[in-house]
Amino acid sequence: xxxxxxxxxxxxxxxxxxxxxxxxxxxxxxxxxxxxxxxxxxxxxxxxxxxxxxxxxxxxxxxxxxxxxxxxxxxxxxxxxxxxxxxxxxxxxxxxxxxxxxxxxxxxxxxxxxxxxxxxxxxxxxxxxxxxxxxxxxxxxxxxxxxxxxxxxxxxxxxxxxxxxxxxxxxxxxxxxxxxxxxxxxxxxxxxxxxxxxxxxxxxxxxxxxxxxxxxxxxxxxxxxxxxxxxxxxxxxxxxxxxxxxxxxxxxxxxxxxxxxxxxxxxxxxxxxxxxxxxxxxxxxxxxxxxxxxxxxxxxxxxxxxxxxxxxxxxxxxxxxxxxxxxxxxxxxxxxxx
Amino acid sequence: xxxxxxxxxxxxxxxxxxxxxxxxxxxxxxxxxxxxxxxxxxxxxxxxxxxxxxxxxxxxxxxxxxxxxxxxxxxxxxxxxxxxxxxxxxxxxxxxxxxxxxxxxxxxxxxxxxxxxxxxxxxxxxxxxxxxxxxxxxxxxxxxxxxxxxxxxxxxxxxxxxxxxxxxxxxxxxxxxxxxxxxxxxxxxxxxxxxxxxxxxxxxxxxxxxxxxxxxxxxxxxxxxxxxxxxxxxxxxxxxxxxxxxxxxxxxx
Numbered sequence: 001x002x003x004x005x006x007x008x009x010x011x012x013x014x015x016x017x018x019x020x021x022x023x024x025x026x027x028x029x030x031x032x033x034x035x036x037x038x039x040x041x042x043x044x045x046x047x048x049x050x051x052x053x054x055x056x057x058x059x060x061x062x063x064x065x066x067x068x069x070x071x072x073x074x075x076x077x078x079x080x081x082x083x084x085x086x087x088x089x090x091x092x093x094x095x096x097x098x099x100x101x102x103x104x105x106x107x108x109x110x111x112x113x114x115x116x117x118x119x120x121x122x123x124x125x126x127x128x129x130x131x132x133x134x135x136x137x138x139x140x141x142x143x144x145x146x147x148x149x150x151x152x153x154x155x156x157x158x159x160x161x162x163x164x165x166x167x168x169x170x171x172x173x174x175x176x177x178x179x180x181x182x183x184x185x186x187x188x189x190x191x192x193x194x195x196x197x198x199x200x201x202x203x204x205x206x207x208x209x210x211x212x213x214x215x216x217x218x219x220x221x222x223x224x225x226x227x228x229x230x231x232x233x234x235x236x237x238x239x240x241x242x243x244x245x246x247x248x249x250x251x252x253x254x255x256x257x258x259x260x261x262x263x264x265x266x267x268x269x270x271x272x273x274x275x276x277x278x279x280x281x282x283x284x285x286x287x288x289x290x291x292x293x294x295x296x297x298x299x300x301x302x303x304x305x306x307x308x309x310x311x312x313x314x315x316x317x318x319x320x321x322x323x324x325x326x327x328x329x330x331x332x333x334x335x336x337x338x
Numbered sequence: 339x340x341x342x343x344x345x346x347x348x349x350x351x352x353x354x355x356x357x358x359x360x361x362x363x364x365x366x367x368x369x370x371x372x373x374x375x376x377x378x379x380x381x382x383x384x385x386x387x388x389x390x391x392x393x394x395x396x397x398x399x400x401x402x403x404x405x406x407x408x409x410x411x412x413x414x415x416x417x418x419x420x421x422x423x424x425x426x427x428x429x430x431x432x433x434x435x436x437x438x439x440x441x442x443x444x445x446x447x448x449x450x451x452x453x454x455x456x457x458x459x460x461x462x463x464x465x466x467x468x469x470x471x472x473x474x475x476x477x478x479x480x481x482x483x484x485x486x487x488x489x490x491x492x493x494x495x496x497x498x499x500x501x502x503x504x505x506x507x508x509x510x511x512x513x514x515x516x517x518x519x520x521x522x523x524x525x526x527x528x529x530x531x532x533x534x535x536x537x538x539x540x541x542x543x544x545x546x547x548x549x550x551x552x553x554x555x556x557x558x559x560x561x562x563x564x565x566x567x568x569x570x571x572x573x574x575x576x577x578x579x580x581x582x583x584x585x586x587x588x589x590x591x
Contacts, residue, residue, distance in 0.1 A: 064400065070430060075389050075423035082393015082407075085378050088400070090393075105420070109383050110390065118371035119362035120584040122378065154585050178587040 015196040017189055020164035021053050021129075024171035025091060027199060029061045032089060035175060038067040039076055039093025039129070050095065051131070051190060073099050077106035080126045081114070089175055090126050097132035097184065098141045100150075111180040112155030127174040128182045133224055133274065134322045135188035140310030143187075145223070145275035150182045151252035151284075157181040157205055158251040162226040163194045166249055169203030177205060186224045208255035210262065214244035216337045217268040219328070220259055220285060222248040225272045231325035236332055243332070251281055259285065260292050267293075268337055269301045274322050277305030299336040304328060343375035350566040356573035363576045364584065376405075385415040388424035388437060395428070395435035395492075406492040407435045414445025416459050425466040425500065434492035436485070437500045440475060442507040447519045463500035475503025476533035478540075508532075 015023075028035045037057055041050055046068045048055030058066035069076050073094055080092035094100050100107060107128065115123045134143040150156045157179055161167040167185075174181035211226065212233055221229045226247045233243035244262050248254050263269045269289050271282035282303035289301045304323045312318050340346065344360065352359025353367055360372050368382035378394055381387050391409035398405040415421055416439060428435050439459050443450045456462050463470030469491065473484040481503060488499035506528035510517050517525065541547045582590045 070423075070426055072423035072427055074420045075392065075427040078386070078389020078391075078420070078424060079393040079396055079427065082378075082390040082395070083397045083400075085373075085390075085394060086397030086401075088397055105383055105386055106389060110379070110381065110386060114371075114379065115586070116584045117361060117365040117369040118373075118584075119360065119364045121361065121371050121373055123587065157586075 013196040014193050015164045016191050016193055017161070017164050017167045017185075018051070018053055018191060020161075020167035020197055021171055021185065022055065022057070023197065023199075024168040024175075025054065025057055026060065028089075028091075028172060028175045029057065029065060032175075033065075034088045036065050036067070036083065036088055036090040037061075037093075038069055038079070038090065040071055040095050041068055042066060042093055043068040049093070051187070053129075053131075053185070053190070054093070073103035074106055077103040077111065077128070080128070081106060081111050081124050084124050084126045085114075085122050087125075091129055091171075091175060092126060093129040095131070096142050097130045097146050098144050100128070100130060100146065100182075107150070107156070107180070107182075108153050112153045115179065116155060123178050124180050125178045126180045127171070127177075128180065129185065130182065131185040131187045131190075133186040133188050134306070134311045134318055135224075137313055137315060137318055138187075138311070139313040143311040145184075145273065145306070147182070147184055147251050148275055148279060148281050151254075151281060155179065156252060158184065159205055159249060160184045160186075160223040160251055161203075161249060162186070162189070162223055162247055164192070165195055165197040165201075166203050166209075166247075168197035169201050170205065170249060172200070173202045173205050176202065181205065184223065189224050189227065192227070203249065206250045206253040206255060208246050208248040208250070208258045210244060210258070211247050212243060212245040214242040214266065216242045216266060217270060217332055217335060218244045218246060218259070218262045218266045219270050219272060219332070220246045220248060221272040222251065223274060225274055225323060228323060228325045229272055229328055232328035232332065235325065235329045239333070241332060241337060254281075254285065256288060260289065263289050263293055263301075264296065267296050267298045268335055269297075270304065270328070270332060270335065271301065272304045272323055272328055274306055276308050277303060278308055280305045298338070302331055302335060304331055339370055339372075339377060342372075342377055344370065344372045344377060346562055346566040347569045348372070350563075350570040351573050354570040354573070355575060356570055357576040357580075358569070358573040362580060362584075364580060378407075385411060385418035385420040387411055388415075389420050389427075391435050391437075392424055392428050392431070392433055395433040395498075396431065398434050399431070404493055405434070406489050407433075408438050409435065410438045410440065412445065413439060413441040413443065413450055413454060413459055414448070415439070416456075416462060417445070417454060421462075422466075425462070425468060425498070428498040429466045429468045432495065432497035434495075435498045436488045436492060437498060439500065439502045440505050441502050442505045444507055444511070444520065446511045447515075449519075458502060460500060460502040466500075468498050468500055470500045470502065472502045472504065475505040476531065476536065478533070478537050505533075 042054040043058035080090040286301035348360045355363040370380040387409040391407045395407040460470035460472040471484045
């Protein structure tokens, strides 16, 4: 074996998604005095967030820039919008994605629309950090994937990182972005380990990534379903089915070019997400694939999403609620792939 | 808006949906915006100005620039959750913001008494440990004094103020609204006390201006208005491509 270069060492440094988010916020706060972080319990006297994602930031950057708020989602989003109109770059936390419902007027009617309605005189460069995801028995009001609502709203961008380096790089891009970005964190994978980020390196919003190359079928997914789809792809490879796996990373805008190029090669596609299936992002993605590639497809694009019910509390129900590797693999086996 | 410095031509062009309007005609009367004169947001959603005003005021607190943010709203807006969230945060953070409630005694078509539990809006300030001022909103001098007190407090780091300015609505809530829900005698009495004619009398009585001075000013306003309306009518509508612009920083495909 030859020497391991420094670059290889850096690439093999391992970290968690939670650390990636924290490091991105810290680096952004250090790089730009106009970056602010605020939300319920985010400062260190309140333990740096209920799950410690923002731990250490208020001690390092001061409680004027990293600030805990009352439990007031409309007030949080309003403050973010207002301060951003004065060229600050606020990262406002709405603790759980379900709580965005309390602030929908601020997000949908104001953050997303002020640029357009003002004829481009103002813009709202905010990041909305929010976590969600089933798996911890948090029940029906703490676990929903609601990204389709925001992806359906002109003026909003939506990202769903699934690895530590993407968590870091997408946060840096979201903070740089001149428009409002909903940054969706998956609670059950906060401690997921992976290759660490390169400090300062941005992951562009709107660009997906091929995580595994394959020839028989393309699985398009994001967030925690990347893990389940990867397991499914490994199981399928043992059956001689070659899966190309795409992590979209961004939902609005999504990487049409990457998905269409992949499906043009594999001529089969399955879209998987944790959001409920009806009217979910998979409907949009599969429609575009059909519109662009209908004649070359081996069969219809398939979709898998969560059950169409509130996220159940009871463990066996919650486990069955969201897509799993076995179900994803089973669906692929029923698809015409030759 | 005009008092803040929004140009009359830009205003009328925006009201007419013309590309020469302040928002290129894409906002309309409910979304007038003119940042160069401090008109940062106009919202069409009752109560939504207040949480955003806090953010603008927070920027002033961070910059220590002495600017004060004013959120203007009606009595009906004090019944929506955003009002309460915003007043609480403004008070906790001691923000340089003024919550200016124009109590015109009707929330859309519903009377104050039927919709509002507080005897007066200003009482709601107490719950947020915030000074409240109730004032005759139709009295220019009283309004000036109230605003001066609130602005001074905000600039000195004393935090927000809730002002309840008592007034009346001379027009319906929506175009063509015949005011059937308004008490006729009450409206007649309010119109007899029209603040514009009242102020006009005050100016003459106190010797600040003569009838001829005011007539000249009014004639100038009339001609400026005619010019602005004509400018709006003569202006073009925005190009359809505007639907792809200002959605995001980059034009959409």
